[in-house]
Amino acid sequence: MDSPSSTTRIAARSSMIDSIRGCGLSGMRIDKEDLRRKLSIPEYLRVAMSNAIRRKEGEPPADTCQSDVIVDGNGVQPPEAPMVVFINSRSGGRHGPELKERLQELMGKEQVFDLSEVKPHEFVQYGLACLEKLAELGDFCAKDTRQKMRIVVAGGDGTVGWVLGSVGELNKQGREPVPPVAIIPLGTGNDLSRSFGWGGSFPFAWKSAVKRTLQRASAGPICRLDSWHAVIQMPSGEVVDPPHSLKPTEDCALDQGLQIEGALPEKVNCYEGVFYNYFSIGMDAQVAYGFHHLRNEKPYLAQGPISNKLIYSGYSCTQGWFLTPCISDPNLRGLKNILRMHVKKVNCSEWEQVAVPKSVRAIVALNLHNYASGRNPWGNLSPEYLEKKGFVEAHADDGLLEIFGLKQGWHASFVMVELISAKHIAQAAAIRLEFRGGEWKDAFMQMDGEPWKQPLNRDYSTFVEIKRVPFQSLMISGE
Numbered sequence: 001m002d003s004p005s006s007t008t009r010i011a012a013r014s015s016m017i018d019s020i021r022g023c024g025l026s027g028m029r030i031d032k033e034d035l036r037r038k039l040s041i042p043e044y045l046r047v048a049m050s051n052a053i054r055r056k057e058g059e060p061p062a063d064t065c066q067s068d069v070i071v072d073g074n075g076v077q078p079p080e081a082p083m084v085v086f087i088n089s090r091s092g093g094r095h096g097p098e099l100k101e102r103l104q105e106l107m108g109k110e111q112v113f114d115l116s117e118v119k120p121h122e123f124v125q126y127g128l129a130c131l132e133k134l135a136e137l138g139d140f141c142a143k144d145t146r147q148k149m150r151i152v153v154a155g156g157d158g159t160v161g162w163v164l165g166s167v168g169e170l171n172k173q174g175r176e177p178v179p180p181v182a183i184i185p186l187g188t189g190n191d192l193s194r195s196f197g198w199g200g201s202f203p204f205a206w207k208s209a210v211k212r213t214l215q216r217a218s219a220g221p222i223c224r225l226d227s228w229h230a231v232i233q234m235p236s237g238e239v240v241d242p243p244h245s246l247k248p249t250e251d252c253a254l255d256q257g258l259q260i261e262g263a264l265p266e267k268v269n270c271y272e273g274v275f276y277n278y279f280s281i282g283m284d285a286q287v288a289y290g291f292h293h294l295r296n297e298k299p300y301l302a303q304g305p306i307s308n309k310l311i312y313s314g315y316s317c318t319q320g321w322f323l324t325p326c327i328s329d330p331n332l333r334g335l336k337n338i339l340r341m342h343v344k345k346v347n348c349s350e351w352e353q354v355a356v357p358k359s360v361r362a363i364v365a366l367n368l369h370n371y372a373s374g375r376n377p378w379g380n381l382s383p384e385y386l387e388k389k390g391f392v393e394a395h396a397d398d399g400l401l402e403i404f405g406l407k408q409g410w411h412a413s414f415v416m417v418e419l420i421s422a423k424h425i426a427q428a429a430a431i432r433l434e435f436r437g438g439e440w441k442d443a444f445m446q447m448d449g450e451p452w453k454q455p456l457n458r459d460y461s462t463f464v465e466i467k468r469v470p471f472q473s474l475m476i477s478g479e
Contacts, residue, residue, distance in 0.1 A: 030211045032106065038080045038218060039107040041145055045131065046110035052130035053122050078144035081218035084127075085112045086120060086163050088155035088186060095202060096186065099154060102210055115159065120166035132175065149179040150476065152217050156187015161245070161276050161448050164473045168227065168274075171471035180474035182217035184210070189449060191277050191370035195396060196223060197478035200374050213478075220476040224397040226367055227276050227469040230447060235460040236267035243450035246273040254465050258342055258351040258432055265460045275447040276473070278371060279466060281433070282335050282362035284406060285444035289451035334358050335405075338440050338456065343428035346392060346400055354426050360405030364422075365431055365466065368396055378402045379421030391427050399468050400427045433464040 041049075085103050089096040103112045113123060128149070134142035151167065153160045160183055170178045185193035186202055194200045198213070233252050234240070252270030254260070336356040341363075343354050356363070369376050378394060386392060394402050404422035435443060437456030445454050445464075456462055 030215050032211065035211055035215060036106055039083045039111075039214060040079055041082050041084075041108055041111055042076050042079070042141060043108065044076070045134070045142055045145060046108045048134065049123075049127040049130050050110045052126040053118055056122060056126045076141045078141045078148070080148075081150065082145045082148050083107065083111065083150045083152060083214070083218060084123070085152045085154060086115055086118075086123075086159070087112060087153075087184075088115050088159045090116070095206060099184070099186075099206065099210070102207060103154070103214075106211065106214060115155070115162075120163045121169070124166050124169060128170075128175070147177060150182065150217060151179045152182045152184060152214065154184035154186055156185070157189055157192045157277060157448055158187070158245075158450060160192050161274070164225075164227065164276060165274050168469070168471060168473060178474055180222050180476045182213075182220065182476040182478065184213055189373045191368060191372075191374065194370045194374050195368045196225075196475045199478070216478055217476055220478060223475045223477050224472040225276060225475050226397055226399060227274050227471075227473055228279070228365075228367060228401065228466050229469050230273050230275060230279060231465045232271045232454070232462070233268050233465075234270075234455070234462040235265040235457045236269050240269075240271070240455055241452060242271050243273075243447070243452050245275065245447050245450050246271040246452070254463060255351075255430070255432065255467075257349075260434075260461075260463075262461065263459075265457075273447060274469060275367070277368050277448045278364050278366045279445070279447050279464075280362060280364040281339070281443060281445045281464075282360075282406075283444075284362040284364070285446040285451045288446050288449065289444050289453060335360055335363060338435050338437065338443065339363075340434045340436075341425075342432040342434075343403070343426050344430040345390070346427060346429060348429075351430075351432065354403075357405055357423055357425070359407045360423055360425075362406040363403065363425070364406070365401040365403050365428070367401055369394065377404055377406075377422040378424070381421075389424065391424075394427075397472060399429055401429075401431065401466070402427055403431070429468065431464075431466040433466075435462045435464075436460075 085107075087096070087100050087103065089100050100112060100114060128146065131142050131146040131149075135146055151163065153163045160181070164181060167178060167181065170176065183190075183193040183196065183198040184202075185199050187193075190200050230246075231249075231252055231254070232246070233254060249270050249272045252268065252272070334356075336358045339356050341354050341356055342351045344351055364371070364377070366378060369378060371377055381391065381393075392398070392400070394400065403425040405425055406422055435454075435456055437458045440456050442453050442455045445452060454462065
C-alpha cells in the first residue's frame with residue numbers, strides 16, 4: 001500500500017463547495033458501460049459471495065463459499081476496479097431507494113448491499129472470506145478481485161463508522177489488504193465525508209454525479225484515519241441505555257499507569273466502542289440527546305437534512321444553554337464541578353492532570369477538523385500560537401485528539417460561525433475522564449453523533465478512558 005500523502009491533511013470547507021467537489025459535477029462525460037465493466041465483479045464470484053452471506057447461519061465461511069454457477073476462474077478476466085457499495089436506503093430522504101437502484105445499474109446487483117438486509121460484518125465474515133477461500137484454491141480472478149477490492153458507503157457519519165469498524169476487524173485477523181472506503185454523503189452532518197473530499201450534502205443532480213463519484217472512488221489516492229477506542233467503567237447497578245456504538249464488555253481494565261484516588265466499588269459495569277470524529281460530554285450532548293428522542297417520538301418532523309438542522313437549532317434554544325448564568329439547575333453548571341481530566345501529551349508516556357476551565361459546559365475531543373456540519377471549532381492556529389501552547393498542527397492521522405471547551409450558547413454560536421475559536425484545553429494521545437456525581441445525577445455524552453444519558457454515582461467515580469486504536473482506517477480521497 002502506498003504511503004499516505006498530503007491528502008490526509010484536513011481542511012474545513014463550505015457546504016456548497018464541498019458538495020460540488022465531492023459529487024463530481026464537473027469534468028468529462030463518463031460512459032455508463034465502460035464504468036460498469038470497470039467495477040463489475042464476474043457473475044460467478046458475485047453469486048458465490050451472495051450465497052456465502054445468505055447461508056451464514058451455523059456454517060463456517062469455508063463451507064458457505066459455494067456458487068450455483070461453477071466457473072473456472074482462471075479463464076475469467078478480473079475487473080480493473082472491483083467495488084462493493086453499502087447503502088443506508090433510509091438516509092437521503094426519498095432519494096435513498098432511487099440511489100440504490102441507480103447503483104445497481106452501474107455494477108452487479110449483488111455488489112450493492114442494503115444495510116437493512118446485509119450487515120457490514122456479515123460481508124467481511126462471509127463474503128470476503130469466500131473470495132479468500134477461492135483464491136486459496138487457485139482461482140486467480142478471485143485473488144485479484146480480493147486484492148483490488150474497494151468499498152463505497154452511501155450514508156451518514158454513523159453508517160460510515162459502522163462499516164469502518166467492521167472492515168477494521170480484518171487487521172486483527174491478519175486478513176490483508178484491508179479495502180479502503182469512499183463516501184456518498186446521505187446524512188445530516190457528513191463530517192467524515194467533508195474531511196476526505198466527498199462533499200457535505202446529497203447533490204441535487206445526483207443521477208449524473210453518481211457515475212463520477214464511483215469513477216473517483218475507483219482510482220482515488222489512499223489516506224489514513226485514526227480511530228479511537230473508548231472504555232466506560234461505572235459502578236455496578238447503574239442503568240444506562242447505551243447507543244449502538246457502545247457494547248458491554250468484561251475486559252475493562254484501566255491504564256495502571258495512573259493511580260485511582262478514593263475507594264472503588266466491589267462490582268463495575270463496562271462498555272466499549274470506537275469513534276472516528278469526536279467524543280463529547282456536557283451541554284452539546286444533552287441537546288443531541290433531546291433532539292434524537294424528539295425525532296424518534298415524532299419522525300414526521302424530520303424528513304431530511306435541512307429540516308433536521310432547523311429542528312436541532314430550535315431545540316437547542318429551549319434547553320437553557322443560552323441562559324446558564326441565570327439558571328440554578330446543577331446540570332447546567334460548569335463541568336469542573338464533576339470532572340477530573342488526565343491526558344498523555346504528544347511524545348509523552350506519563351499521565352498529566354489538565355485543569356477543566358470553570359466556565360466550560362461542554363468538552364469535545366475531536367479527531368477531525370470538521371465538526372457539527374463542517375465547522376472548525378479548533379480553528380486555524382498560527383505557528384506562533386502552536387509553539388506557545390505546546391501544540392502541533394492537527395491532522396486526521398497524527399495520533400492526537402484536540403480537546404476544546406464550549407462555555408454556553410452564545411459562545412458556542414460564535415464558535416460555530418467561526419468568528420472565534422473554542423476554548424483550547426489540550427492535545428492528547430490518550431485521555432482519562434473521572435466523573436463524581438455530587439448534585440448531578442447524570443451527565444450527557446456522545447460519540448460521533450450518538451448521544452446517551454450517563455448515570456453518575458455520588459459515592460463512586462465513573463471513568464472514561466480513550467486510546468488510539470493500533471490500526472488506522474484506510475480512506476479514499478475524493479479530491
